[in-house]
Amino acid sequence: MTGVNLESITKRYGAVQVVHSIDLEVQSQEFVVLVGPSGCGKSTTLRMIAGLEEISDGKLTIDDRVMNRTAPKDRDVAMVFQNYALYPHLNVSENIAFGLRIRRESKEAIASSVDEVAGILGLTDYLERRPADLSGGQRQRVAMGRAIVRRPKVFLFDEPLSNLDAKLRTQMRAEIKRLHKRLGVTSIYVTHDQVEAMTLADRIVVMNDGRIEQSGTPMELFVNPVNTFVAGFLGSPPMNQVQAVLAKGANGPQALVGGTVIDLPKLDALQNDEGRKLVLGIRPEYVTIATKGDKNQVPLEIDLVETLGSEALLHALLDGVPFVIKSETIGQISKLDAVTGFTIDPDLIRVFDGETGDALPGQDRAV
Amino acid sequence: MTMSPHNAPIVEPVPVEDPYAPPKGMDRVVDHLKREWQLYVMLLPLIIWLLLFLYKPMYGLQVAFKDYSIFKGVANSPWIGFEHFETLFGNDQFIRAIRNTVIISFWTLVIGFPVPILLALMFNEILNATYKKWSQTIVYLPHFISSVIIAGIVITAFSPSAGIVNTFLGWFGVEPIYFLTKAEWFRPIFVGTGIWQEAGFQSIVYLAAIAGVSPTLYESAVVDGASRWQMMWKITIPSIMTTIIIMLIIRIGNILEVSFEMIILLYQPATYETADVVNTFIYRQGLQAGQYDFAAAAGLFNAVIAFVLVISANALSRRYSRTSLW
Amino acid sequence: MRKLSLLSGLLLTTGLAAPALSDGHLQIVDEPLTLTIQMNHKRYPTYQEDWPVEQAARAMTGISLQDATVGANITSDQENTGKTEALNLMLASGAIPDIVGSSRLKDFVNQFGPEGAFIPLNDLIDEHAPNLKAFFESRPEIANAISAADGNMYYIPYLPDGKYGRAFFIRYDWLDKLGLEVPQTVQEYEDVLVAFRDGDPNGNGLKDEIPYFARQWPEMIRLVTLWDGRSSGSDTYHDFYVDDGQLKHPYAGEGYREGIKNLARWYEMGLIDAEVFTRGSSSRDYLLSENLGGATHDWFASTSGYNTSLADKVDGFAFKAFAPPASISGVRMEEHRRIPIKPDGWAIGHTNEHPVETIKYFDFWFTEEGRRLANFGVEGEHYTMVDGAPVFTDEVLNSDQPVNNQLYGIGAQLQARGYFQDYEYEKQWSNKFALEGIALYDEGDYLIDQFLGVAFNTDEQKVYDKSWGSIRDYMLERQQAWILGTGDVEADWDDYMATLNQMGLQDVLGVMQSAYERQYGG
Secondary structure (H helix, E strand, O other), X not given: OOOEEEEEEEEEEOOEEEEEEEEEEEOOOOEEEEEOOOOOXXXXXXXXXXXXOOOOEEEEEEOOEEOOOOOXXXXXXXXXXXXXXXOOOOOHHHHHHHHHHHOOOOHHHHHHHHHHHHHHHOOHHXXXXXXXXOOHHHHHHHHHHHHHOOOOOEEEEEOOOOOOOHHHXXXXXXXXXXXXXXXXXXXXXXXXXXXXXXXXXXXXXXXXXXXXXXXXOHHHHXXXXXXXXXXXXXOXXXXXXXXXXXXXXXXXXXXXXXXXXXXXXXXXXXXXOOOOEEEEEEOHHHOEEEEOOOOOOEEOEEEEEEEOOOEEEEEEEXXXXXXXXXXXXXXXXXXXXXXXXXXXXHHHOEXXXXXXXXXXXXXXXXX | OOOOHHHOOOOOOOOOOOOOOOOOHXXXXXXXHHHHHXXXXXXXXXXXXXXXXXXXXXXXXHHHHEOOOOOOHHHHOOEOOOHHHHHHHOOHHHHHHHHHHHHHHHHHHHHHOHHHHHHHHHHHHOOOHHXXXXXXXXXXXXXXXXXXXXXXXXXXXXXXXXXXXXXXXHHOOOOOOOHHHOHHHHHHHHHHHHHHHHHHHHHHHHHHHHHOOOHHHHHHHHHHOOOHHHHHHHHHHHHOHHHHHHHHHHHHHOOOOOOHHHHHHHOOHHHHHHHOOHHXXXXXXXXXXXXXXXXXXXXXXXXXXXXXXXXXXXXHHHHHHOOXXX | OHHHHHHHHHHHXXXXXXXXXXXXXXOOOOOOXXXXXXXXXXXXXXXXXXXXXXXXXXXXXXXXXXXXXXXXXXXXXXXXXXXXXXXXXXXXXXXXXOEEEEOOOHHHHHHHHXXXXXXXXXXXXXXXXXHHHHHHHHOXXXXXXXXXXXXXXXXXXXXXXXXXXXXXXXXXXXXXXXXXXXXOEHHHHHHXXXXXXXXXOOOOOOOOOEEEOOOOOHHHHHHHXXXXXXXXXXXXXXXXXXXXXXXXXXXXXXXXXXXXXXXXXHHHHOOEOOOOOOXXXXXXXXXXXXXXXXXXXXXXXXXXXXXXXXXXXXXXXXXXXXXXXXXXXXXXXXXXXXXXXXXXXXXXXXXXOOHHHHHHHHHHOOOXXXXXXXXXXXXXXXXXXXXXXXXXXXXXXXXXXXXXXXXXXXXXXXXXXXXXXXXXHHHOOOOHHHHHHHHHHHHOOOEOOOOXXXXXXXXXXXXXXXXXXXXXXXXXXHHHHHHHOOOOHHHHHHHHHHHHHHOOHHHHHHHHHHHHHHHHOO
């Protein structure tokens, strides 16, 4: 079965290195999302897999065959581009059939493939239209159709949804997910949107500065980010990161945030080194709001309350630094304006080293 | 009620005006001008240019129907109806000149039109930037050389004694041919020269059009497995088709504008048979003798033909390719 | 005729009698008068008010000219390409200066003069211009030649002096080398050219000699005179000629047919430059300096000059004039000569408020002093009087610049001015080889009368305009075809003549004849 394997893949433009020796193994039928800020090298990596960029160093195998110097057409991959790359002079049917025509398949075979794909994507009524006469979502579907129709071993998606509005994006996201389930083709998907990554991926690969920061299932990354970068990238709103100093409390390690004391999980790494600089990763969802009189609360100064419906976002200042809380609204709405602090189970705090930003060992939780 | 001037004189009780009704008549124009005057200011130079250099000279076209004297002026010269046209069409050499014009234009179009497109496509395939720059410059160069020099080059190249062409033919045992006095060779030489001189420069517009094609179209095609040849046929050419058609319509409009300076420099009485075009005919028999009225008649005829051609080309293009100038 | 000679004799005496002593005798006006002028010519696109000649004329006459030239088109090489266009532009602009001087002025004033744009000069000359009057009375054919169809003169022409223009030239050193005599007949000429072709006179071992070449291909056609044909009646190519009072066209004559037949044969034989039609104006320079060309028909002065300029480059180079070889009927004819009258000169615009003063000013240039000023420049500066004759100063003669160019630069020899050239001016700086050649031609009487052109009335002009251009084109097409061998003149001749007549040659000749008879009194 078709897996894609990247071994020490490197990309250099002259003296500038943009991808630093990446190792990544994509299993057959897996849906892997490369996510990261723009310029992190994720698109370049994808283009190297497609064969649109030369691989400077390392080894790329698809289905156990080394592909470094294989022409794109012989890699049996299909790619969906951000701006769809539809041929403006061809209608939908011809656009979908383009790859097949290039491969000189028979007319009948092309027609039936196109019909099938059009059926899958709901494009049957639009086959005669030109791209200019289609909506953004329809164009996106045509671009997908062009990829699907070839039945490639690997799908490559390069930010395919970023030109769509929010509603369509949600809708297409679901369609892509459904399509992957149905076709079961190995897929590599590049995006800068962590929601897409979370919702679509079997596995997320977070990239930064040409390197892989962490790779794992969405939940793994959400619960156990290996460093502050990953922690800040996934989740909406992202994890609060609070600068703190380690202290020894009566019941175990504590963190000092300005004048406030927060209990920490009883990790081995926190048993000594008082005064060590830490970053506390606190998910906005994991805290419980507290009002005047509640005990053991970490005091906050509420700045703004955004009510979203079932939940609300509380923008606050913790020791003068912004801090966001996500809270249920049902039954608590009256309390929200009166919040004076929060409480949290120490085990839900993710502790990072203050210097390196790496998570301290021994605190991973099962997902 | 407002007291704007246009409702002031109304004495009869009128229905109360809707203060939110869209403005009418002059108000609307004034509103529009207040809002968009910058655009009109920018438009002004072109309008002035058009009036001054294209519309005003049309007044002078009437000399085609007059016995024109510069001293008497356009207005005071007597009308003579279609006399100049009758003279023209009574002249076998004019008829021949029309025929030559059409034939030369036809070949210039049929052979000369695709060449810049091919050049542009070829340039587009060159990967080495330095090589591309050099080759483009070399191909553009003849455009910037004056016709007189070009004609000199052509005369030398085709000279029976020292010309490169005859030297080359000599290697194959072909006797030297005095090309420029052979009526049957004039058109190939002229058309070829024109292409050599202008094709490079004309390719610029196509190169620009090609540059406008989104690179992802090619990447997508690469992933789909298209060869460079297929990409050229299936992406590049269709993508620049609109440009090609527009250029074609424009060329058809100019079809009778054979570059007659070049013909004058290259032709001989011996080659009038195939070389004499309407413009050279006018030049020899009209302008050299100061017969502006006669020349105007011939020019007017030329313009009418060109007008009909461009209208037809546009209509055909609109019908069959959904592309048109207007 | 008798009456005319009498008159001219009379005038000659008056001319001689005019005393050139006291200052102010040439004064035209008491108060200084300024007239505007359009002056447009190849070498001087505008009139320069600081020309020494203009200033001298101002001092002598009291009249100064002020430049008002429109349409001057100065190219980078300081030559003016405007000419007729400049005149048309001036007319179209509606403002005609007091004086209009230009090359190619004749047809222009003869068309627009009768329409009222220029003042007819006949009466003015009669009453106010004794020197002009005397000149025209002594040279009535010139008065006739410049007259418009209405019988009036509208311009005072530039009148070139000297007879000779072009001549037959041949490489004397090649003749010597091959042991040949200077050809005296057409047959001998042919033999010499054949010998040039085959005898390797340039000694490079290659058969690359070009026996006969010409800068202007009509100079090759000119050789039809060797078979009693004609190629032109004037210094303009393909012009009509007058044969015993009858206007004819050279390209419709039997001698021409015979000549073309033989020239085609010469061309075929390789006696004539195979590229004669396209080699162009630099061919003489190229073929002589490369030691390839054997004979030509070209201007005395410039062609003789190669004897000096190529003396170092080509060993023994001697390219000199020889007398026209005798034709098949024994006629030695040099068809080309300097035309005695050019279409260049000046005229008086219709808005001129001082026509009398202007014609007096024109007349000034035909006085002895005026003519000398126009020809030689300013006395004391550019020439001195030696034995009663003007002689250029050493500075002028020994300058780097050709004398004529120097003269243009000071406002002398302006051919857009109506004046009578004095050949003496040219003789003083002519190449000795040219003078030798001229002396040779002076021995025989080879020159023939020139056709000086006609002025059409409106109806004649229409007939001419309608047909002539096409006829001329057709003639030249056939001519080249015959020379190049793509047609046979003998086989085509009857068709050719029929076509010419069908195209209206007889009509054109008819209007030429009527205009000629009106103008020159038949």
